[in-house]
Amino acid sequence: MKLKHTRAEVSAKPREEALPPEVRPGQSVELLKQLHILTRDAKLNQDSRRKLKQVYHLFQFIEGLLQELPPSAEGPLVADHGAGKSYLGFITYDLYLKALGHGTIYGIETRSELVESSRVLAQRLGFERMKFLNLSVAESTGLEELPARFDMVTALHACDTATDDAIHFGLQKQARFMVLVPCCQAELAASLRLNKALQLSRTPLAELWRHPLHTRELGSQLTNVLRCLYLESQGYSVTVTELVGWEHSMKNELILARFTGHRKRSAGLRLKALLQEFALEPLLATRYPALAGTLSEAVTGDWDNSDGGDGDASLELDPGRATEATPADDPAALSELPSETAARHEA
Secondary structure: OHHHHHHHHHHHOOOOOOOOOOOOOOOOHHHHHHOOOOOOOOOOOHHHHHHHHHHHHHHHHHHHHHOOOOOOOOOOEEEEEOOOOOHHHHHHHHHHHHHHOOOEEEEEEOOHHHHHHHHHHHHHHOOOOEEEEEOOHHHHOOOOOOOOOOOEEEEEEEEOOHHHHHHHHHHHOOOOEEEEEEEOOOHHHHHHHHOHHHHHHHOHHHHHHOOHHHHHHHHHHHHHHHHHHHHHHOOEEEEEEEOOOOOOOOOOEEEEEEEOOOOOHHHHHHHHHHHHHOOOOOHHHHHOHHHOOOOOOOOOOOOOOOOOOOOOOOOOOOHHHOOOOOOOOOHHHOOOOOHHHOOOEOO
């Protein structure tokens, strides 16, 4: 009877949830459930596992960069553009800012219902230093209620030109770091289609986008190349790598930009040369406004490929915000190697 009584007592005790190994120590299980990453019984399905792997992997890069920031009573200040359901913002807050005790994440999203649900969730979890704004990326740039400067700008799968708007925001807010995973680059592909017949008669390079599928692929590739050159021309070192394996997501290109203060004139010249080569000059004023009306010299001839020191004036930012350039392939090695030694535009 004693043994039966003991078994009855054990069976009467509430059973603790057996959490998947992907859930980290101290991580909010309630948050993961509310984001529908975990099921009600704390299980993780295959689709959620892929999503969580992407966010975790991106967080590794973000965490390494945030740890480089000097001590600050207010920072780090992070702007998450195209936040959606704010997976990235919530995970970053839960795993980093919550224990840090200071710093704020601003989630910027155009869909009002997602903004409201994120506000409710943050309040429920006690994430007091998360703020959500129902704005487009472009609208947020001139908003007075936002800080004048940000330490980091992130944009995870911000569609089409929203990534360009995030870059513009980062430049205006003098962000030290930008972490970008572009998505659905359609604008440049549409511009390529407009001039396809003329270009086919002018240059054999037009064969690169003669077929519609190739137009879309080349448009996406060229869009990100131009973004990287633009960032370099504005004082950032840039590393391009994969976010996760292609089996997890086709929207997989990760652009990491670190402010160094060295504006590369050669990057601006190359950007303008590419726009001319592909008959995309009208995009200069809209997508690369900091270069519009500048770099009037010829875009042919020898290029200066030195590490940022090609004789250009540095950006007029606080020198204390400048950092050394580093690669992003290994988060643990972010501060060990110069960025130009990492394949700047890796496949």
